[in-house]
Every structure is written in C-alpha cells, then in structure tokens.
Amino acid sequence: MAESEQTVAVGDVSRGLVAVNDYVVGITRGEYFALTRWCRHSRGDLARGSIDADGCLVCPVHGARYDVRSGRAVDGPKVPGGGLIKRMMNRHPLERRPVDVEGETLRIR
Ligand code: FES
Structure with a gap:
C-alpha cells in the first residue's frame, strides 16, 4: 500500500462517520x-459530526455544513459573522480524496 493509501471497513462506514487518520469517511x-x-x-473534528437531511456533513462544534462532493461550506458556523467566515473557509475547501470499494473494504487514495 502506498504511503498515502488508507483503508476502512465498509461495515464501519455504514454505521456512521469514521475517522481515518486525517480524513473523515462517510456515505451520503x-x-x-x-x-x-x-x-x-x-x-472541529468532523468525524464526530453528522450527515443532515440534505446530505451535508455538519461540524459538531458550531454547525458549519459542507457539501461532501466539493468540500466547500454551504453554511458557515453558527456564530456572529458566520457568513464572512464561510467565505474565508471556502478559500481552502476541505480536500476530497477518491474512495475505491474493494469488496468489504474502502480504500482512500
Ligand atoms: S469548528 Fe466547525 S463550525 Fe466551528
């Protein structure tokens, strides 16, 4: 396995968000x-967050919501100035990594 590859069991992800080193893995x-x-x-640790009804990843700390397809915030944190903070956050969206399904294992490339 290349240094940047990491794996997680499909079954673990089916039960919720999973932390894999510096990544959060989920399904929506x-x-x-x-x-x-x-x-x-x-x-905030997004692996402790949730997926909302719109399929967005929600931060457990101040409620910022992310589009999992782009890594961009669709809503900023629920704090004063959250709209401005959202624009700043989107200068550097969350990095998205490809996920391969290999039987019962997910491989993050
Ligand atoms: S730390 Fe995630 S919204 Fe504040």
Missing part, C-alpha cells in the same frame, strides 16, 4: 466520500 446518497477531517473554521 449512496456515495462514499473522504474529506479532510478538520473543520476549516476552528478544526
């Missing part, structure tokens, strides 16, 4: 995703 709308684990606002 039938698609697996792997994104940078640390919220662009104040480094």
Whole structure:
C-alpha cells in the first residue's frame, strides 16, 4: 500500500462517520466520500459530526455544513459573522480524496 493509501471497513462506514487518520469517511446518497477531517473554521473534528437531511456533513462544534462532493461550506458556523467566515473557509475547501470499494473494504487514495 502506498504511503498515502488508507483503508476502512465498509461495515464501519455504514454505521456512521469514521475517522481515518486525517480524513473523515462517510456515505451520503449512496456515495462514499473522504474529506479532510478538520473543520476549516476552528478544526472541529468532523468525524464526530453528522450527515443532515440534505446530505451535508455538519461540524459538531458550531454547525458549519459542507457539501461532501466539493468540500466547500454551504453554511458557515453558527456564530456572529458566520457568513464572512464561510467565505474565508471556502478559500481552502476541505480536500476530497477518491474512495475505491474493494469488496468489504474502502480504500482512500
Ligand atoms: S469548528 Fe466547525 S463550525 Fe466551528
């Protein structure tokens, strides 16, 4: 396995978000995703967050919402100035990594 590759069991991801080193792995709308684990606002641990009804990844700290397909914030943190903070966060969207399904294993490339 190349240094940058990391794996997680499909079954673990089917039960919720999973931390894999510096990535959060999950599934929304039938698609697996792997994104940078640390919220662009104040480094909240997105692996402790949730997926909302719109399929967005929600930060557990101040509620910023991310589009898992782009890594961009669709809503900023629920703090004063959240709109401005969102624009700053989107200067550096969460990194998205490809996820390969290999049987019962997901491989983050
Ligand atoms: S740390 Fe994620 S919204 Fe504040």
